[in-house]
Amino acid sequence: MSGGGAAGEQARFDLPEPDAFTRPYWDAAAEGRLLIRRCGACGAAHHYPREFCPRCWSEDVAWERASGRATLYTWSVVHRNDLPPFGARVPYVAAVVDLAEGPRMMTELVGPGVTERLRIGMALEVTFRLLGPQADEAGVDGVGADGGGADGGGRFAVPVFRVSAGAGE
Helix, strand or coil: CCCCCCCCCCCCCCCCCCCCCCHHHHHHHHCCCCEEEEECCCCCEECCCCCCCCCCCCCCEEEEECCCEEEEEEEEEECCCCCCCHHHHCCEEEEEEEECCCCEEEEEEECCCHHHCCCCCCEEEEEEEEECCCCCCCCCCCCCHHHCCCCCCCCEEEEEEEECHHHCC
């Protein structure tokens, strides 16, 4: 994660540092697509992206577009966080979700009244938050605005999840 900035700027702890391996993940997010990795040897899907399969250790892994559907595994409402920019977002919901393809993913849950309506197993769908210079950091679904995520200007589209429209109350 990035920790520095220009003189006088507060350190940031939420901006990714893409490299040659993770660049496809961030580029896809900038286009509104969530990617996972799938092993060609054993068929297991995994997330976070790794260059090998965490199940069988094969290096025969490839990027795959995820459906964007998930179910809520667990969550915690964060009421205090002193690291910029998280302090301005409290309260927010840190969560672990089960992607439809199988892997578990740490994320944030967003949306109006989200803290009051959560329940284990509820249906979720991916959306994206723009982070970085000149991005609406509180907003979601900003992908594509001014080029979106990992654009060389320090802006990133980060996957977050919201309650699916058909999840019911």
